[in-house]
Amino acid sequence: MEQNEDVLAANEAFYDAFAAGDMEAMSAIWAKEADVTCLHPGWNPIFGRQEVLDSWQRIISSPDRPQIECVDAKADVSGISGKVICYEKIGGGYLIATNLFVLEGGAWRMTHHHASGLAPSSTLS
Amino acid sequence: MEQNEDVLAANEAFYDAFAAGDMEAMSAIWAKEADVTCLHPGWNPIFGRQEVLDSWQRIISSPDRPQIECVDAKADVSGISGKVICYEKIGGGYLIATNLFVLEGGAWRMTHHHASGLAPSSTLS
Numbered sequence: 001m002e003q004n005e006d007v008l009a010a011n012e013a014f015y016d017a018f019a020a021g022d023m024e025a026m027s028a029i030w031a032k033e034a035d036v037t038c039l040h041p042g043w044n045p046i047f048g049r050q051e052v053l054d055s056w057q058r059i060i061s062s063p064d065r066p067q068i069e070c071v072d073a074k075a076d077v078s079g080i081s082g083k084v085i086c087y088e089k090i091g092g093g094y095l096i097a098t099n100l101f102v103l104e105g106g107a108w109r110m111t112h113h114h115a116s117g118l119a120p121s122s123t124l125s
Numbered sequence: 126m127e128q129n130e131d132v133l134a135a136n137e138a139f140y141d142a143f144a145a146g147d148m149e150a151m152s153a154i155w156a157k158e159a160d161v162t163c164l165h166p167g168w169n170p171i172f173g174r175q176e177v178l179d180s181w182q183r184i185i186s187s188p189d190r191p192q193i194e195c196v197d198a199k200a201d202v203s204g205i206s207g208k209v210i211c212y213e214k215i216g217g218g219y220l221i222a223t224n225l226f227v228l229e230g231g232a233w234r235m236t237h238h239h240a241s242g243l244a245p246s247s248t249l250s
């Protein structure tokens with residue numbers, strides 16, 4: 001279970017970087033060797049490390065940047081791949097996210113983020 | 126790249142099983158040993174093989190079951206883990222999906238499905 005905790009810590013570091021608007025930390029979190037991809041809610045998919053970081057830069061530098069709180073994160077590790085599913089508390093509602101990580105240079109680095117809306121009637125289960 | 130093609134074939138088999146309403150094929154596609162999870166559009170997350178298959182049974186047996194066409198699938202393999210990002214053409218619009226696979230007993234089996242809506246203004250990129 002220790003690996004699960006390490007992946008959950010990497011997941012938390014991602015949300016901390018976003019909350020702090022810290023692009024240096026955000027850059028450190030995303031994998032440098034593995035392919036990375038990102039599916040922001042309602043956007044077309046983004047492929048490539050630079051393109052993904054550019055998208056976070058745009059979101060973080062926006063005056064409308066939302067506050068996001070990661071809630072009820074659950075991790076699963078298989079080999080050098082880690083998956084986290086968590087809610088994202090944003091405003092009065094929730095998104096749901098799939099976050100993927102890979103063990104790269106001894107550290108868990110993000111390879112994929114997919115966040116999307118929940119139905120208005122959804123509640124935390 | 127051969128592994129990418131094998132993962133894309135498994136991804137296609139998933140959509141074929143859905144299109145055919147074939148729960149036996151759907152059951153065969155989902156991993157038996159690895160943990161499985163599923164995020165249907167707008168739903169709370171579903172954890173566990175039986176719970177995930179039950180959800181597909183409900184969707185497949187519904188008179189309102191949509192036709193879904195997988196479009197522009199892109200795969201990435203890292204070790205025994207495979208990731209596919211694809212559009213899902215459904216009615217006049219598109220969803221976007223993250224589908225995860227693991228090599229289990231020599232075959233690529235699904236471990237995660239996350240589908241969500243695109244903004245109305247989105248087009249295939």
